[in-house]
Amino acid sequence: MISTLSSRARHMLSDVRGVAATEFAIVTPFMLLLYIGGVELGNGLAMNVKVSATAHSVADMITQNTALTTTQMDGILAAATATMAPYPIKNGNTSLMTITVSEVSTDASGNATVRWSKSTSASGARTVGQAMTLSSFTAPGGTSNANISLILSEVSYDYTPNLGFTIAGTVKLSDSYYLFPRCSTNGPATLKPPYYDVKYPATSTCTCVQHLQKKTC
Template sequence: MTRLPVRLRRFRANEDAVAAIEFAIVLPFMLLLCMGGVELGNALSINVKVTATVHTIADILSQNKCVTTSDVTGILNASSKVLSPYDVTKAVVTVSEVQPTGDNVTAKVIWSQSLNGAARTAGSTVTLPTSLTGVPTTSGLILGEATYAYTPNLGYTISGTVTLRDSYYLYPRQTNFVPTITSGSTPPVPTTSCPTS
């Protein structure tokens, strides 16, 4: 019986393989931290692309005096390339022209087109950000919007699909409104900048 306490003391004093045991304890946390950093980096990179896309679409449209629906479709297709190399089919890119209603809160949709999603309904309202309080009702605003459904490769069961989104407003640069027309129709907003046929 006297041998048992001696063996317990030897076992307690034994430091063989302590580093291996510590490594085994720390490894799962280190892997989780590493993979989480990769996923966070991907999400942030895609978010930057989403922001660049809405800035691009609003900037291009705001430079026109008048556009056709096919022009807008081409611009939407081109602007979606900003998201490359990420999967463009997971993105919804929408551009609209809205007119402030004068209540400092909302604007009415004049026209809207979308890529991979549903456009805003003409005549519906959007809530303006507080930074646009007091904008004049005599001019339209170009609204670029984009969303991206990001699904993490790891941790999907924890977070699921995360929707990254951004929007951006710009004043038209050459006219008060940038109407969109289809062949043989009149512009939705009275203007001299759009030819009618």
């Protein structure tokens, strides 16, 4: 009896059949987790790049104008959503993306407030007169943060992982850009500062394509 049990024990210890299947069963869950996590991380990073590109594109398009009508503003915001392709911007009737553009102007003391704001969301626009905080700076040519205007573009996107929703839920991706208006019809001899701004909403428009070029419409 003892010799039989000993023989069977030695046989079991030397039997390597099914080892590969056992190792595969142990490793597979971890490999799947790494694969799924890599896919979701890649999608999230790609969408985040798209969000940043959208924010920059909106600010860039707005700053090429001295004045915009409501129709033009709506067209720019609608066109900017195409930057997110091929990722969806709606989940059924629910918008996944919010774009808000505002003009922030400063007084002679450098105090910044919102002059106007427009958003693709009914509740996304900033309040006119809202105080804003800008970093103190001096641009080339001696321009300081007094009596200036900046265009602020803000974009947010609700990203829901396809496979990891139960772990991460919905992740809000967001980015913002400040850009100087590129040209203006304002001038020290005719109008009060800021001299470079974008008027909205306006009944007539003027567009320039060169940085800080004064242009008469």
